[in-house]
Amino acid sequence: MSALSALSSEAVLDEFRAAGALLEGHFILSSGLRSSVYLQCARVMMDPARGARLCGALAEKIRASGIGPVDLCVSPAMGGVVVGYELARQLGVPSIFAERVEGRFQFRRGFSIPEGARILMVEDVVTTGLSSRECLDAIRAAGGNPVGGACLVNRSGGAADIGVPLVALTGIAAPAYAPDALPPELAAIPAMKPGSRGLV
Structure with a gap:
C-alpha cells in the first residue's frame, strides 16, 4: 500500500481543516437542505500540492475498487471541475465537464463522449x-x-445511491435537514449559502 492510499479519514479531514475548508455554522446546501457542517472543496483544491495528495489517494482507491479502467473523467460544474481534472491527471485519462443549461446538465465547449466510453463521474x-x-x-x-463515481467526501453517511459504485476518499455523517425541520440550535443561527451558487 502506498503512502497516498494510506491516508486515514481523519488525515483527509485534517487537510480540509488546514485549508480552512471545514466550516461550522448554519449552511444552505446546493440541494436546499440545511446543515451545521459545510465542506468547501474549492479551498482545498486551491493548493495544487494538497489537491494532488488527495486526488492521488482517491486514484489509489479507485484502482483498488474493482471498477476497472476508465477512458474519461466527467464532472458536473462547478464543484467537481477541479477535482475531476486532477483525478483524471492522476489516472492518466482526459477530463471534461457538464454544465447546467436551463436546469439540465449538457456538454458544451466542444466536449463530446465517444460512444460506449467507460466513464468515471467525479x-x-x-x-x-x-x-x-x-x-x-x-x-x-x-x-x-x-x-462508477468518485468524490472527495461522501457526507451522506453512505445513504446516497447514485446508481453506480461510488468511491469516496472519506465519508462523514453530517445530518442535513429540510428548512422546516431544523433542530432549535440550528434554527437559532442565521443561514449562509456558501459555494459556487451561493453568497460567499
Missing part, C-alpha cells in the same frame, strides 16, 4: 446524490457508459 462532495445522478443521466444520453 464530484467534490456527495450529499443526496441528486446532481451525481443528473450528471450520470447526461453521460448516458451522450453515449457514454458510466462505470
Whole structure:
C-alpha cells in the first residue's frame, strides 16, 4: 500500500481543516437542505500540492475498487471541475465537464463522449446524490457508459445511491435537514449559502 492510499479519514479531514475548508455554522446546501457542517472543496483544491495528495489517494482507491479502467473523467460544474481534472491527471485519462443549461446538465465547449466510453463521474462532495445522478443521466444520453463515481467526501453517511459504485476518499455523517425541520440550535443561527451558487 502506498503512502497516498494510506491516508486515514481523519488525515483527509485534517487537510480540509488546514485549508480552512471545514466550516461550522448554519449552511444552505446546493440541494436546499440545511446543515451545521459545510465542506468547501474549492479551498482545498486551491493548493495544487494538497489537491494532488488527495486526488492521488482517491486514484489509489479507485484502482483498488474493482471498477476497472476508465477512458474519461466527467464532472458536473462547478464543484467537481477541479477535482475531476486532477483525478483524471492522476489516472492518466482526459477530463471534461457538464454544465447546467436551463436546469439540465449538457456538454458544451466542444466536449463530446465517444460512444460506449467507460466513464468515471467525479464530484467534490456527495450529499443526496441528486446532481451525481443528473450528471450520470447526461453521460448516458451522450453515449457514454458510466462505470462508477468518485468524490472527495461522501457526507451522506453512505445513504446516497447514485446508481453506480461510488468511491469516496472519506465519508462523514453530517445530518442535513429540510428548512422546516431544523433542530432549535440550528434554527437559532442565521443561514449562509456558501459555494459556487451561493453568497460567499
